[in-house]
Amino acid sequence: MKTVYIALLSGSLLMSGCSSLGVQPWERDLLARDDMAVDNAPLDSAFDDHIYFSKEASSGGQGFSGGGCGCN
């Protein structure tokens, strides 16, 4: 339970501190590139996750998107 509190606290600190980081909407050219997507090869990740889940005690951890072009 203590670990959860620490995680939540650091999470909220992170989120408030992050307001100063980042780029303008027109500066996302590199981030919009295919290879710069947070999970740019979901099929590969799925294959790997399945292999490692079958052979190891750990699984998952990787989350969902964000980043990229930032459009719309």
Next chain:
Amino acid sequence: MQKMNKHKNIRQLLKTATGCLLGAAATVQADAEEVFFSGWETDIAVLAYSESDDRVSAYEPVIKTQKTFADDSVLGFKLVLDALTGASPNGATPSDQVQTFTRPSGNGSYQTQSGETPLDDTFHDTRVSFSANYQHDLGRLDKMIWGGNLSKEFDFFSTGLSATYLHDFNNRNSTFSFGLSGEYDLIEPVGGIATPLAQMQATDQLQPKGESSDTRFMGEVLTGLTQVIDRQTIMQLNYGYAQSSGYHNDPYKVTSVVDDSSGALVSGESLPGTYLYDSRPDKRIKHSLYGKVKHAFGADSADFSYRYMWDDWGVNSHTFNLAYRKNFTNWYLQPTIRYYMQSEADFYRHSIRESEVAYIAPYLTSDYRLAEMWASTLGIKIGFKTANGNKNSIRLQYYHQDGDKNPSDAIGIQKNYDMYPTLDAFVIQYNYSF
């Protein structure tokens, strides 16, 4: 051109007129169907996995398709087929005698020569898995992703649902995600549920098996933050919590009982050796902390991630992953390296001594996947476009897994053998997108 336009207008008028007579809905329906079935982006992929020493081989063809609609919502489907053959370690350790084991069905047995790691080659299984997901906007800065999946193999059925909420803020430099998922598993082992800690019996004996099936339920929360650092850098940090309750044993795995002083086989009730069936808690809580950084180096990029996992079975692990992408004009090269290490579960033993049997309960496992272990993967991916502009890629990987081959508590003859079933596997994968 004007002439053509005039004809087009007349055609349009006629179409509308006919529509009114027959019921405009019919025409609209046909158009809508045509529109729905076009614009799907599809990936087909095949993975071939092969372990050394006659262990597991798998062939996994996959087809995945998705479409983005006019309102930016995305619908996706995926079908996976997984054909497995080959042998798996059954948990027993090498001995100086021939060992005999009974197959899970209770009909038939297999033997392991002296000095070899016992492998059960009973299984040739096929798994089919189907999943669907739907993503849609809630507002300009908010999205939901819904998912469902179904999976079936000979002795196992699984179904799950998930919902994830994503929120962009700080001018889309930050994305907060919160996801929930639930999974229901039905385990129907060949031969029935083995009684935990009961002795494996010879084929002509009554098998220590109970019900034909059991269930397990898992709930998971995954939350995280993705943050753009600068024009070239993006980071992600996630926390995951998973709780599962129900049947966790591996009904096909056993633990060897060896003589206290010689480390040799102990005569069983009906077999030459004594082997106890796997027994695990009926609850497991896992936590994970995951961090990733991606940085663009000109036209290239690097991806580094680290995951720390810990659970209430005593296992904690570290996973390091590094990939470097070298982009050329029409193709790319991506070498990768992964390093994994885990500690053993509290109730893991490579084997137990005869004198411990009386008080070993309640939990015991010799499943190498819960042992202290480390693994490394070396990989390379090559991507290119074919003449028609479609993407192709080939991926090759080499996986090596090892554990404590000479544990300090090895007794007598055990010191002569590898007490961990070292694993070497090759993976080759081909992807085609159109």
Next chain:
Amino acid sequence: MMKRTIQLLAVIMMFFATLQVNAQPVPQWLDKVDMTQYQNKVVYLDFWASWCGPCRKSFPWLNSMQEKYADKGFVVIGVNLDRDINTAKQFIKNVPANFLLYSDPGSELAKKYKLVGMPSSYIFSASGELSERHVGFKKSKVELYEASIVKLLNQLPENK
């Protein structure tokens, strides 16, 4: 005489027909965006970049809007925010534009209009006032976007 006139008319019609069939829109890159040049016109300032997916989707619609309302006083200016104009020119080869273009590699106009997302469109009424602003482009919203254009066009004296 009649026969000759008809033949001549036919030739002229066919000539214009071939022009329309074969003509690719010719990209016109402006040297500057001077709003005073567009008095009594409704100006649609669209900020785009080659790496922006929704921008690519918006071009066919922008082309059709420019064509449909050109003679009602509608002017589209696509302001490009690529750092290198050559990347933008390459994009235009693959995704043609029949409207005016302007290169703003230093993002001066983007900063001036306080852009919050890509793509962004700013619609100026005949008097040069900023009337509407849209962030993002969704095919499902084209009717909405077109309605805001028509509303402003109807305010022009010649369209009343």
